[in-house]
Amino acid sequence: MSVSTFGLNLTGLLAAGDGTIAFPAQGSTVAPSVDTLFYVITGISTFFFLLIISVMIYFIIRYRRRPGHEVQPSPSHNTALEITWSVIPSLLLIYIFGHGFLTYLDMREAPEGAYEIQVVGRKWSWAFQYPNGVVQNELHLPVDRPVRMVMSSEDVIHSLYIPAFRIKQDLVPGRYTKTWFHATRPGNYRLYCAEYCGQQHSTMVADVVVHEAGEFEPWLQAEVDRMNDLPPAELGELLYQRQGCVQCHAIDSTTAGKVGPSFAGTFGTQQQLANGETVTVDENYIRQSILEPVSQVRAGYQPVMPTYQGRLKDREINALVEFIKSLNQ
Ligand code: HEC
Ligand SMILES: [Cu+2]
Incomplete structure (x- = not known):
């Protein structure tokens, strides 16, 4: 997806390899929405930063104290200007909140009938368990199907982070936490623990494999057969x-x-x-x-x-x- 902010195609501009400077390639349905919000906020911040700094520099030069220019009393206020600088930022904030909140709601609740995978995090590895009992350290996924992850930790707080899917969720000992996503592109991705969890925290990574359509079920069956034999x-x-x-x-x-x-x-x-x-x-x-x-x-x-x-x-x-x-x- 290309994101256009203030007429600039930022995704295209920042393109680096498969992803952009800011993000890896988009691998899930929420990714475009997350990225758009990021680029919009960065765009707004950059615009106002440049605007304020330029006006400031201009005023410093234009109104500097020099002979023949005495201090003037400043006009107390300018209603039109004040309304403008209140209303425009308010609208921008409402947009940022609305976009963020709606995307957040979308990311919280998995759709009905999502495929469920149990996740256990422990020092310092991941275990993904499928409905038929297969346990793997790699996360294998069907493409184009919502997947719900029900997660628990056996020791300390860990955090499941798949940058390409734009999801991150803590695993807390003593309770279940959930997250979900809908992978859109077959391929290989990376999964990290994003919560410092001790000595070998940095090795707590896993591969994510999104299978081509129709290849996930056969893979799963082959794994059961393999373990039984x-x-x-x-x-x-x-x-x-x-x-x-x-x-x-x-x-x-x-x-x-x-x-x-x-x-x-x-x-x-x-x-x-x-x-x-x-x-x-x-x-x-x-x-x-x-x-x-x-x-x-x-x-x-x-x-x-x-x-x-x-x-x-x-x-x-x-x-x-x-x-x-x-x-x-
Ligand atoms: C977080 C690190 C950790 C993990 C994961 C772990 N262990 Fe251990 N294990 C230990 C430590 C530390 C000890 C020594 C202290 C103790 O006996 O509890 C130990 C002790 C043992 C012992 C006793 C060994 C001896 O020589 O006395 C056995 C057997 C064992 N573990 C089996 C396993 C098996 C099987 C698994 C996987 C299913 C496993 N452990 C996973 C840390 C771990
Ligand atoms: Cu961890």
């Missing part, structure tokens, strides 16, 4: 990636930069807990660590692991156990 250890590896364990646990001997212990070669070993007890890393210990992480904190580590109670099915916990076991070979 995997042998346990491989499913475990997939879950390790997708459930965010990868952010905190290494699977080789290095633990550099990770806040949790490495899984490599731990199965069957004895470990010291923060409360002084010693435990054997077996199936029960791993299961317990996943469901109630704070009940058995490893000595030397912070109790920062979120619980996966209610998030993982038994089959998935078993798969993770098998995966950790397989790292011993």
Whole structure:
């Protein structure tokens, strides 16, 4: 869409690559409206800035004190001028409010029948869950269909931000927040966490894939089939990636930069807990660590692991156990 403000085609003027200097390419139905408002406000601000500064400079020169020009009493007021400078800015403000408010209302409430995706944010990854149970770290979307996101956080406040869709919404622990959008162009986009959420906040990014018409459903079906067919250890590896364990646990001997212990070669070993007890890393210990992480904190580590109670099915916990076991070979 091209935006015309005061006769200037600003979108064209600022065009940089696929988007503009100010914005990435428009990927959703609300994007044109958001951009228009931004350009209109920037245009109005620039216009009045230039107007006021030029008049000021002109007056400084024109009315400077010099011989032969004595101080004059100023006329008390000028009704026509005062009405003009009150009415015009008021109309502009009403327009800005109206445009912003209507767009905001549009962005708040998803239309009936929107496709629903559950989003979980946690330090420091995203999990997108589809109605059929598939969980992914990438956000896959159908084109030309409204999508509602029901979002929650497992630890601190995160914020889901997709610049191309012009949406940003906080995820707050202990409650659900919602946002929605309607993707208009197939392609790849980026999703960021826009709320500083700790050490690896800057890695809390995800890819967004908007599928071509008719390609989303087959993709989703293929994903279910794939997850159902995997042998346990491989499913475990997939879950390790997708459930965010990868952010905190290494699977080789290095633990550099990770806040949790490495899984490599731990199965069957004895470990010291923060409360002084010693435990054997077996199936029960791993299961317990996943469901109630704070009940058995490893000595030397912070109790920062979120619980996966209610998030993982038994089959998935078993798969993770098998995966950790397989790292011993
Ligand atoms: C936010 C970081 C974080 C995430 C995400 C995370 N963990 Fe942890 N995990 C930790 C920390 C820190 C510890 C050590 C402290 C403790 O025992 O609670 C730990 C401990 C463990 C232990 C005990 C390991 C041992 O050697 O004692 C297991 C098993 C485990 N996590 C499994 C998982 C699995 C499986 C996932 C994904 C489903 C996961 N964790 C996700 C941070 C994390
Ligand atoms: Cu975050």
